[in-house]
Each structure stands twice: as C-alpha cells, then as structure tokens.
Amino acid sequence: MTAFATPTTESAIKEAVCDAVSQKKALRVCGGGTRSGIGQMVENAERLDVSGNAGIELYEPGSLTMVARAGTSMTEITSALDAENQMLAFEPIDHRPLLGTTGEPTLGGVVACNISGPRRFLSGACRDHLLGVRFIDGQGRLVKNGGRVMKNVTGLDLTKLMCGSFGTLGVISEVSLKVLPKPVCSASLQIEGVDEEQAVLLFCKALTTPYEVSGAAYQNGVAGLRIEGLETQVTYRIARLQALFPEHSMSILDGEVHSDLWKGLRDLHLFSGTIETVWRMSVKPTDAPAIVSHLKRKLAARVMLDHGGGTIWAGVPADITEQAASIRSVINTLGGHATLVRGSEELRRSADVFQPQATRLAAISKLLRQQFDPSGILNPGLMAA
Amino acid sequence: MSTISMPKPDQSVLDRKAIIVDALSSVLPVDSVISDERETHAYECDALTAYRCPPLAVVLPSTTEEVAAAMRICHQMGVPVVPRGAGTSLAGGSLPTADSVILGTARLKDVVEVDYDNRFIRVQTGVTNLSVTGHVEDDGFFYAPDPSSQLACAIAGNIAMNSGGAHCLKYGVTTNNLLGVKMVMTDGEVVELGGVAMDAPGLDLLGLICGSEGQLAIVTEATLRILPKPEGARPVMIGFDSAEVAGECVGNIIRSGVLPVAIEYMDRPCIRVVENFAKAGYPMCEALLIVEVEGSEAEIEDQLDRIVKIAEALDPVELRVSESLEESALIWKGRKSAFGAMGQINDYMCLDGTVPISALPFTLKRIGELSQEHGLEVANVFHAGDGNMHPLILFDANRPGDLERTEAFGADILRLCVEVGGCLTGEHGVGIEKRDLMLEQFTADDLECQMQVKDVFDPDWLLNAAKVFPLEVSEARRQRVN
Missing domain, CATH: 3.30.70.920 (Lrp/AsnC effector binding domain/regulation of amino acid metabolism (RAM) domain)
Structure with missing residues (x-):
C-alpha cells in the first residue's frame, strides 16, 4: 500500500488529513500495523502511518493516570508502567501471534479497536479505562473529549464513541488512560477433564462468589480460574474456591507457569x-x-x-x-x-466482518460517520460494507 | 434574581396547548397526562431549586410503547420534551421550559428479569437506584454505582448523568455497569443497544447514550451488571493537620497496591458542622480521610494494616480503625449526613468539578483564597480517591445578591478545576448549571462536534435543548428548528 504521509505530530496529522480531503484520497490509518487484518477490506486507500506521533506526555502513578501520544508503542507503555509496578488492567491482547503480523503494537491501535483481554469481565474493557482522547476528524478538525481525570461527565462522551471505531471517525492523536497497581500476588486454579458445559457451570458458580476471580477461561478440556490480590487474599480465596468444588480436583499454578498460561490465553x-x-x-x-x-x-x-x-x-x-x-x-x-x-x-x-446491525442502528452509525467524516476518507468501509 | 437564562418559550407551542394535550390524551391512559396548572407546578424544578418554570404539560407513561406514542405526538407537533427521572438533578438537568412536555419515568417501575448465573438485572428505568440493590441483595448481590441520592434517584437519571458515587474508585460509574438499554428515539421508534453480552457490535452507541443528559433519546429499560456482595467492609478514619499531607496520604495509599473501595475527604468547616449534627466522634482537624476496604476478616485486617502504616509515616493527628459494625456505621453516618447537616444551618450550592489527585492540595488552597475574595464560606467534602470534589458554598438565599455572588464563586472554582487539568463536572452533569462555562473546557470545534452528534439523534432539537451547550453556541440550531 502506498504511503500517503507519515506525520509525527498532531498538527502534521491534521495537515495530512486536510490534504487527503482536498485530494479526495481515501486513507488507511495505521499505527504499528499489527492488527491491520481486522475489518472489512479497505480498497483503494493510501496508508496514513501515525506510528511516529509517539511518546508518553504525562505519567502520574499517584494519580493512576497516563497520557501518551497515540503512536507510542505498547512496549514503551508497558515498561514505564512496570517501573512503577502498575498496569493497564484491561490487559490488551497482543494480536501478533494470532494474526502472524510483525511490528510494534501502538496505544492508538489498542484504543481504536477497543482491545481488551481476560480481566475484562472484572475490570472492564479498554473503553472503561479511557479517560480522554484527542483526534483529528475527517474534516481535519482537532477535537478533544474527556480529559485526564477519573470522573468526568462534562458533555457528550465521544471518548467511548472513538474507542472501537477502528479509525473510521477520526485519527486518534493522544490518549489518556486510567492505570492501576499490579496485584501483589497472583495464582491459578486449574480443573482438568471438563467439557464446555461443565466449564461454564463452574465459571458461573465461581463468578458469583465475592472472591474477585479475574480470569475464567477454557481450552482443550481444561478450565482455569485466576485469583489476584494481596498474599492473604490469594491464599484465602484459593482455599474457598477449592472448597466450593469438592467434585473437581484442582491444581494450583503460580509463578511463571501461571503467568505464561494467562499470556497464552490472552494472546490466543x-x-x-x-x-x-x-x-x-x-x-x-x-x-x-x-x-x-x-x-x-x-x-x-x-x-x-x-x-x-x-x-x-x-x-x-x-x-x-x-x-x-x-x-x-x-x-x-x-x-x-x-x-x-x-x-x-x-x-x-x-462476508460481514462485524455483526450486521438493526436497520435504525445502522442508519445512526452511517449518519455519525457522515458528521465526522463527510468525505468518507477515513478507513472507508472498514466497519461496514 | 438568578443569572442563568433560558430561551424564550415558543409562542406557537403555548398557543396550541389544548390541542397538544388532547393529542397526548388520545394515546395515553387518562391519568397519565397532567395539564392543570396547579398540578404541573409540582414539576417546575429539580434539586437545583433556584430555577423554576412549570412545563406546558407532564406525561407519565407506564410502558415503552406509551413513551413511544408520546414521543411521536411531540415530534409531529414540534413540541419540546424534557425527560425527567426522579427530579434529583443538582444541575437543572430536568428543569422544564414553559413550552415543554415533561416526560417522567416515575411509572416505569418493573423489574423485567434477574439472572444471577449471568450476573445482570433488567429494569424499567423509573426504578430507584437503591431498589435495584434491594431487589437482589437477599441473594448476595448488589448494583455498584451509589450516588448520594440513591434512595430517591431513578436509573433513568443515573444513565442520563452517568452517575457515580462513593464506591466508584473500585467499581466504576454507571457507564461501566450498564450492559444495554431499550430506548425511544425522538420520532418514536424503539431501538435496543447492547444487551446481556459484554459488548455490542459496531460503534459504541451505548457509551454515547450514557451521560448524554437526555439529549439523544429516552431510555426506558436498562440491563445492569450486578456483582456478588463482598464478605465484609471496614473503614479507618485518619485526621491530618494539613490538606497537603492528607493529599499525599491518598496518593501513597493508591500507589501501594491496596485498592480501597472508597477514600472520602472532609475539611475543617465540614467536620465542624457534621460533628455537631451526627456526633460521629470526628477529630477537629484540617483534613479527615475515611478509607474503606472490603473482603474477609483476614483480608480486611491485612489491607488496613498497610493503610495504617502508610498513614502513620505521615504523622496523623488521629487514626482510628473501626472495631465494630456500630463504629463503622457511626463513621459513615457523619459522611453520609454531610449535605443534610449543612442544609440545616445554611443554604448551600454543591459543586462537582474533578481535578487530578496530584492537584488536590493546590486546588483546596486556592478554594480557600477564593472564599476570602468572595466573602463566602465554603466546606469541602468529596471523593478523594478519584479527585471528584464537592465544595459546598454556604449562602443565604433570602439575602439579596447572595445567590449571584455564590454562582460567581462557584464559576471561579470550576474554572480553577479546568485550569489544573480537571473538568467542570465529575458526576452531576452539566444541565443548565455549568452550561455557560462549557467554553472554559472545550473549544468551539469540540462543542460543534458534540452538537453534530445530537443532530443525528435529534435533528429538530426537541429533546432537552437549552441544556449542556451554551445558549449562544446552540442558538442557530434551536432557531433553525423554530
């Protein structure tokens, strides 16, 4: 795919989008390109590579807040968080093993696709941890929404609308996220020799306890539960969960075996x-x-x-x-x-990549796209035929 | 007497009152349409009582179909609609205009479905926040968002304002606990967003609806996530002789890896009033923190030990871990009665800006200085864990000029919140109260983009217009329609 532009700043992105509007060029917005295989095919577009607009702008561990430019690599984000013993609680999937892609996943890509991992049912998805965005819409307007604080109901929530819009409403230039402390301790309970029906029964029972199970996944006849917290919490909760299922023999995993298990599940x-x-x-x-x-x-x-x-x-x-x-x-x-x-x-x-929506919802989505991107230049067709 | 203006009502609507009421009465049960002026007065304001205006009429539908029928009539006849939950908005979110029909959710009271295996409840949106928990708590569950008004406020209003509460540090706000809605569009079509699965296909319209302040559609049914109740909970009370040190303590707790469910803050003026009222045994100091943790007894002990160690390193003037259920209740009684206690001695205006936690000490110091400049006392009680401040400005509504001075002081505090990197409203919503300050936080393009979203859902600007967006900013759109 031909490169249309490789802007490295917000103002350069704005300029590139304005150029594309005036030249009537369709753009395929790309960060690291590790998820570019997701979505309907975008035909006849040129690549707008925004991975160069990178860097952490602000990180306040005591405020649980990070603000970074959208092109920042997930490696950089993770290592900054690791140094403070914090994490993105929504545990974004690294799609490279699944999609066979190379390159560096970017924060903007994670947000644009609302990428979330196994902890989602307890802690929420990417969209639940997103505090604010800045983006350039398809008219070349710089728009900000949300902010960098944890509670904010000022105006319509376009932040959530941008999250998971796969670059079809705007090119995200900056992202502000809620981060959380890593759990002090973490372990798994593994139950072998169950089928999907037994696994779901087991999950329903485990997830209606107050033990804050943070992972509940199943593959190859094995169900796994993840328990996280302070050491006292993990020990206590594992014992209680074992007692809840006397009919199953459960093995406890910790250390690397445990973390590898959940990384493998997360990354499919x-x-x-x-x-x-x-x-x-x-x-x-x-x-x-x-x-x-x-x-x-x-x-x-x-x-x-x-x-x-x-x-x-x-x-x-x-x-x-x-x-x-x-x-x-x-x-x-x-x-x-x-x-x-x-x-x-x-x-x-x-085939439809995404589930077709009810008629009125599809009409609303189409009208929203026309408002944000009247020339239809941003990832045209990616979310709908 | 007041400084927030509302647009002039549409005379052509006022003139057609009888026809409009007849049309509504023809599609709704006879007792669901209120048009007698003595009765519409009951709907003239919400909890922002300084602003009042009786509506043209009130409709109280009992089903989604009735809501749709009412919306179709209003849409066809070009009548503005103001949605109303329980009317507890502190921001004037459901303040009527003289030419509007109030669409109240008070009779949408059904619990439609409860599913413990899949951990959700589906309710009509007129049910109160607390009754959702009430419905499931005997089975060991609860609904997490807990705004202070939870006894009275409706889920409809919670969704409109994306309400929070004291425990959202751990559990999030409404948007994080909302799985799906059934809603009525301005033209009366009923649509559903999301459902019982964790997410929905396509653009996140559910995220857009939540917190949209009744600007986009009328939500009649909601699927809410319910959670298993924790085994127990216990607070510790920590007093400091400076706001800075209390702020440092909050940051250190949050960084330590313990995640309390709530960190509440009160300053000296607030402690004084609350202590007189509730006799909670609070120490007289500059800053009081109530930090609550959850879990089994051993888990609670462990977490409290860590918090106590962090606090003791900062030399608190008082530190008391609750030793019993009674003591826990007493500690919370003071905090929970703060607004009521304040209301007994004064009129007050409650603000709602959020600031970065790191900016809390500076913001508190500046609010103190502004209080001197404006000659009005202020008390602070808020959710410190997420930086959501609730300064209460004390004034006398009967003293001429006091409301205007209070509003000017409030506006200065909200500007301050934005200056230090925060926002105008953390959980109460913009309504009319902060409408004219929106350009402090947003650019014209930011607001234009939001209004274009409203255009999609409500092309005629009939739903709760004249709220959220500064009047001069939305004027062209409101005029275009008229």
Missing part, C-alpha cells in the same frame, strides 16, 4: 500458526455451551472460552464455505454477536 496461542479462520463471539455465558456445540458439530471448530463463557473464540477450517452464515444464524437465534478476527482477504470482502 491456541490459534497461533494455524490456518483456521478465527471468529470471536460475544454471548450470554450460559448460552455458550449450545453455541459451541453448534460450532463443533456443523463447522468442526476448535474452541476457546474466555470471560467465564461470555466470549467464544472459534477456529474454523478455512475451506468451510458458508461458515459466516452458519455462525450468524446460531448467534441470531440466541443473541450476542460475532466478529471475524482472522480471515482471508476473500472472506473479508464477501
């Missing part, structure tokens, strides 16, 4: 290096077993559950045609939505 190592098409489904947890059964029976899928069953990741053999229709039909019956996360360019042209 199950599908790393395979050629399957990968779907993400967001559902009511107790519906997950029925959906999984359909996916296995009809599509020969390999499946991982996250978020206590609220998220299903499914790898479907790439040569199964009509997989999109089959997945959408089961989802439409039971509720929730499905997103194609890894698929061939052909599939990303022919």
